[in-house]
Amino acid sequence: MYFFTDEEKKNLYRGLLPKAREMGVADELRGWNWPFPPLSPIYDILLAIYEVAGAYCPTGRDLYLRRVKGIKTRPNLAMQKGTVLHGALVHLIVAAKRIIYEEGVANYQKIVTRLNELPPYPPECWPGEVDTGEDPENYARLLRNVKVLTDFEKSRLIARIQEILVKQPYIGEDSLVSLAIPVVVEQKLDGSFLGLSPNLSTDAVTYPEPVIVDLKFGRPQPFHRLNTTGYALVMESLYEFPVNLGCLVYAEFKDDRLLVRKDLHIISDELRQRFCEIRDEKARLVAEEIDPGVPENCPASCPYFPFCR
Amino acid sequence: MVVFYLTVTDLKQFFYCPRIIYFTYVLPVERKVTAKMQEGALAHLEAVRLEGRRSLKAFKLEEGQRIFRTPLVSDRLGLAGILDMHIVTPAGCFPVEFKDTNRPLSVNHKYQLAAYVLLLEEHYGKPVRGGFIYYLPRKTARYIEVTPGMRVHVKDKLKKIRSLIERQIFPEAPRRRGRCVDCEYKNFCGDVG
Numbered sequence: 001m002y003f004f005t006d007e008e009k010k011n012l013y014r015g016l017l018p019k020a021r022e023m024g025v026a027d028e029l030r031g032w033n034w035p036f037p038p039l040s041p042i043y044d045i046l047l048a049i050y051e052v053a054g055a056y057c058p059t060g061r062d063l064y065l066r067r068v069k070g071i072k073t074r075p076n077l078a079m080q081k082g083t084v085l086h087g088a089l090v091h092l093i094v095a096a097k098r099i100i101y102e103e104g105v106a107n108y109q110k111i112v113t114r115l116n117e118l119p120p121y122p123p124e125c126w127p128g129e130v131d132t133g134e135d136p137e138n139y140a141r142l143l144r145n146v147k148v149l150t151d152f153e154k155s156r157l158i159a160r161i162q163e164i165l166v167k168q169p170y171i172g173e174d175s176l177v178s179l180a181i182p183v184v185v186e187q188k189l190d191g192s193f194l195g196l197s198p199n200l201s202t203d204a205v206t207y208p209e210p211v212i213v214d215l216k217f218g219r220p221q222p223f224h225r226l227n228t229t230g231y232a233l234v235m236e237s238l239y240e241f242p243v244n245l246g247c248l249v250y251a252e253f254k255d256d257r258l259l260v261r262k263d264l265h266i267i268s269d270e271l272r273q274r275f276c277e278i279r280d281e282k283a284r285l286v287a288e289e290i291d292p293g294v295p296e297n298c299p300a301s302c303p304y305f306p307f308c309r
Numbered sequence: 310m311v312v313f314y315l316t317v318t319d320l321k322q323f324f325y326c327p328r329i330i331y332f333t334y335v336l337p338v339e340r341k342v343t344a345k346m347q348e349g350a351l352a353h354l355e356a357v358r359l360e361g362r363r364s365l366k367a368f369k370l371e372e373g374q375r376i377f378r379t380p381l382v383s384d385r386l387g388l389a390g391i392l393d394m395h396i397v398t399p400a401g402c403f404p405v406e407f408k409d410t411n412r413p414l415s416v417n418h419k420y421q422l423a424a425y426v427l428l429l430e431e432h433y434g435k436p437v438r439g440g441f442i443y444y445l446p447r448k449t450a451r452y453i454e455v456t457p458g459m460r461v462h463v464k465d466k467l468k469k470i471r472s473l474i475e476r477q478i479f480p481e482a483p484r485r486r487g488r489c490v491d492c493e494y495k496n497f498c499g500d501v502g
Contacts, residue, residue: 270459
């Protein structure tokens with residue numbers, strides 16, 4: 001899911017990366033300029049990236065209800081499903097790295113065997129929100145999807161490990177991990193310089209060219225790119241190197257097949273400006289306790305639907 | 310239907326400080342044109358005139374016709390402007406915006422150029438990929454490709470400007486207060502130092 005195909009790599013290295021470097025980004029919109037406007041936060045409110053970037057509620061009333069009124073809700077079915085599938089991927093990638101370190105390069109056949117035999121993300125480890133008895137059919141489907149996802153990613157991981165091993169006779173475990181699995185999952189980032197939560201967690205960051213990756217199991221939305229933008233700004237504010245690229249990975253299941261579409265994009269000036277504007281508008285809404293009102297149309301799946309309607 | 314035309318300068322000003330739009334359209338005030346501003350405008354025109362004698366080397370173009378001070382209007386966008394220069398080549402045409410500064414590329418200049426790209430496309434009825442910002446002091450040109458995101462951004466900002474005018478909202482002062490120091494509207498704001 002987080003590894004790029006040959007075509008995607010070509011698009012990245014021949015298309016987007018040179019373009020991003022040539023276009024440039026206004027320095028005032030680089031994360032390391034967090035002490036100055038427009039990046040410096042106006043309000044003393046720390047928001048999560050999803051709270052800034054999420055526009056599922058057109059007016060942002062969900063944020064008002066959660067942060068001002070203190071209303072807590074249960075995640076809807078799509079959110080529960082997404083959490084489990086994200087977890088399955090993290091479980092697998094971390095396990096693969098662990099197996100390499102435990103077995104060592106000398107026991108590479110064991111690495112392959114153990115990875116092959118690795119069971120899908122066990123339900124007892126799933127986050128507590130999933131109610132298995134509520135909808136047995138949905139639960140069974142989710143179990144199947146976790147298996148499909150794990151099988152797909154397992155074979156890719158094994159192929160990547162073998163590809164590196166046939167080329168590098170003197171490689172050690174650490175280098176093997178970094179070359180075969182050049183991704184950090186659930187990277188924790190402190191966004192407080194930018195008025196964001198100190199405990200942010202991005203789905204993945206790939207290296208060596210840093211690309212912020214966000215995995216989605218729902219329908220693509222135009223505001224999704226604000227997620228990658230937020231994390232890119234935070235990384236720039238923390239580490240002071242440019243983060244120019246983001247990638248949204250859209251995964252869906254068609255029967256027992258996994259379909260993946262990637263939206264590789266430049267973290268442009270427009271996205272950076274838009275992110276800052278929305279962050280300020282939403283922080284004001286919370287700081288000044290402004291009820292933005294009930295939107296004209298809202299999805300029935302919204303966890304706040306019963307509180308608004 | 311377009312009710313009134315905004316100008317490319319409005320767009321540039323909006324990026325700089327939205328209050329300038331308010332003082333231009335909602336509560337028009339007589340702004341003080343300083344001698345320095347007049348001198349600056351004259352120097353700009355003179356520099357543009359002299360630039361006409363130079364080759365296209367700075368733009369890395371071998372051939373092309375330079376056309377100066379073209380008035381451009383788009384009914385569709387409700388936008389108008391006078392473009393400093395554009396170069397027509399067999400490979401397409403490129404707007405050129407002259408800037409009398411040594412500062413790095415600023416956000417307002419970038420979107421000003423994007424607006425000229427949109428206007429030039431309409432003028433010739435052909436796609437325009439991007440244009441140049443020409444820095445007069447160092448006589449160098451920087452090519453800016455106008456991306457789909459920049460096009461959407463310009464249109465979004467035009468909507469915001471119209472909304473500001475229609476709703477007659479007095480905007481917040483810019484957070485970069487350094488911009489207020491030499492501003493000709495400073496005396497009308499009241500809440501800036």
